[in-house]
Structure formats: structure tokens, C-alpha cells
Amino acid sequence: MLITDGKIISPVLVQTALFNQIPIYYLNDKRPLDLEAGSKVLTTSEDCLELLEFNNHHHPNVKASKLVKNKAEFRRISASINKDLYYRLLNIEDLMKMNKESLPFPVVIKPNKGYGSIGVYIVQEEKDWEQAVQDLYCDILLAKNLYSESVIDSGQIIIEEWINGQEYALDCYYDQEGEPVILNILKRRFMDDKDTSDRIYYTSSEIIEEVKDQALDYLRQLNTKLSLKNYPFHIEMRHSVKGMVPIEMNPLRFAGIGTTDVSYHAYGINASESYYLDSKPDWNPIISREDQSLYGFFCAEIPNHISMNLVDGINHELLEKEFSEVLEYRIIESTTDRTFAVIFFKADDIEEIDRLLQLDLSSYIHLKTAEVIK
Secondary structure, X not given: OEEEOOOOOOHHHHHHHHHOOOOEEEOOOOOXXXXXXXXXXXXXXXXXXXXXXXXXXXXXXXXXXXXXXXXXXXXXXXXXXXXXXXXXXXXXXXXXXXXXXXXXXXXXXXEEEOOOOOOOEEEXXXXXXXXXXXHHHHHHHHHOOOOOOOOOEEEXXXXXXXXXXXXXXXXXXXXXXXXXXXXXXXXEEXXXXXXXXXXXXXXXXXXXXXXXXXXXXXXXXXXXXXXXXOEEEEEEEEEEOOEEEEEEEEEOOOOXXXXXXXXXXXXXXXXXHHHHOOOOOOHHHHHOOOOOOXXXXXXXXXXXXXXXXXXXXXXXXXXXXXXXXXXXXXXXXXXXXXXXXXXXXXXXXXXXXXXXXXXXXXXXXXXXXXXXXX
């Protein structure tokens, strides 16, 4: 079954569901939702988790999703594999008055339940603490108007040590035997050491080869704790001196707002179809192929300093010209999400990606005039 909130959905996913006759259930659907124990479920948004918990809290994969969505619980489980990782769970009030001198900087603070990079702050030094906490508090207040508590929980905050190393994002599923299947591996690129945005992720044959085997080993260890089967997920990990360390695991979905389709553009791998049909990519010919290009997605968002209500239009044509090769320019029409486009692209080198990271997206946004606002 495919469960969707109908807000931002990949056309590839829709076509896959229709072609393979996968039942589609909508967030506001009035039909009964009763899942069999071994049934496959894929969602397009974590807004769907609340619906699943209400209707099918007994389903093993729904129970597991509630657990891994709780970052502190997931950190407790992963800490049994990755020893000596610092983390602490507390409420927002205690966070604002806690003794910062006791923290092992650099640290990350974030909502215990969260979505994307909302409310996620890297605090490098003690002097940065107060500002980061204030910013997180503001993010939580704004998020209350956009997301349910099953997606972002403003009541609890997790503090964890910053893991130094390259960050990767993987779309995967555990098959009916509980064996992990990797559908894509992406590197995450940042502007600087304080950046937590989701602007660019990219993949290549070389990136797949870098960590595929280590990631599979770790996912097998993780499933000895979780016992998941027929379970799709998106997991973010860092490769560090401590090995593969998970940052968070997003249950019953792949990379958000359809960005998982980058694997379709790069390798011809349809993530949702692979999951539904128990298909497992043969990575060997992909790793050994001559094409060593970088394939990525670019999430174009309205900058935080611009109110969404003031946006009159987007110059998509001008933004598209910034890319040397666009594979798909997907315009996002949403009144609740700051993302206005997802651009799938191909690049020859990392220099283009670094240039794209520095783009000032406000220059492509037309604002309403004072007369219109009145």
C-alpha cells in the first residue's frame, strides 16, 4: 500500500503505483485502513505516521516506526552498537536553563521528533550556545503551524555529540528475511561547518563503492536490535573514525518530497518499485561503469528571511540556467512548504556543486509590491 498526504508527491511514484496496481490511501481517506502483519507500506510524508498509529498501532512496522522516529530511543539502540556516544534528552525549558559548561562541544541540538533540518543546530563552541537555543526555540514555534506532533515534537530536545566525518544518506529497505537492500547512497554537501540545510545531495559510482559494504554490515547489526521485515526507510549516517554512525532513521519512506528519484536518473533504479517488487540492484556493473559523473538533487527553498506570504513568483527559467545539465526541473506548488523546486542535475565535478551551494536564491524570487500587499 502507498499512503500519501497528497501534498508533494513524485510523479515517478504515482506512475509506479498505478502501473503495479498498488493500492493508494490518502490522508483524508474515509475507507477503513487495516493492514495485514506482513503487508508492505510506503508513505510519502511523515504526516502519514499519525494515521498509521491511530488505525494500525498493532502492526509490527508501525510499532517500529514510532520507535525509530523517537531520536532518543533510536540513539539508545544505536549506542549499543556504537559505544561511547554522548546523548541526552530533555525538555525545552530545561534546555534553555541548563549548564552549558557540562557539554562536550561541538554538539548537535534538535527536536526529538523532527523533519528535515528543522530545528537542527550544530553548536561548535560554548559561546554559540545561547544563540543556537534561541534559534531552535523559534523554529519550533513556527513548525507548530505547519506540522503535526507526530512529525515534530516540540516537547523534547535531544543533545548529542557532533560526529566528525563525511555524511551519507541512504534509501533502503529490509526484505522479507530482514536482510538490508540499498537502493541509493548520497553524499551530503554543506556550505560551512554550521550549515544543516538539505540543499544538495549527490551520488556517483565512486560514492556507492566507498561505503556500500560498510553500510550493509552496519544495517545488518542494526536489524538484530529492530527485527524489521518488508520495511522501507531513509537513513542518514556519518563515516568517521568510530566507523559508520547513524544520525537518524526516517521510517516507512525514502528521501523526502520525491528526491529519492535521483537514483532513477543516475542508475535507472526506481526505489519504490524495487521495494514493492523485492528487486535488488546489481551494483557491480554500476560501480565499474565508465560514467563517473556526479548526479544530484537541489532543493530550492524560499530563504527564511522572506515571508512566504510576500512571494509573488519564482523565476524558474533563470534558476535552471545555473545548472550545466538539468535532468528534470520539478516545480513544487505548496502553500505549507518553503521548497519551490527540486532540480535533478548532472555535474562533471565538485566545483559545480560548491558553486550551486553558494547561490543566493532570493535573487530568483519576485516579491509583491506594496500596493498588492495593501
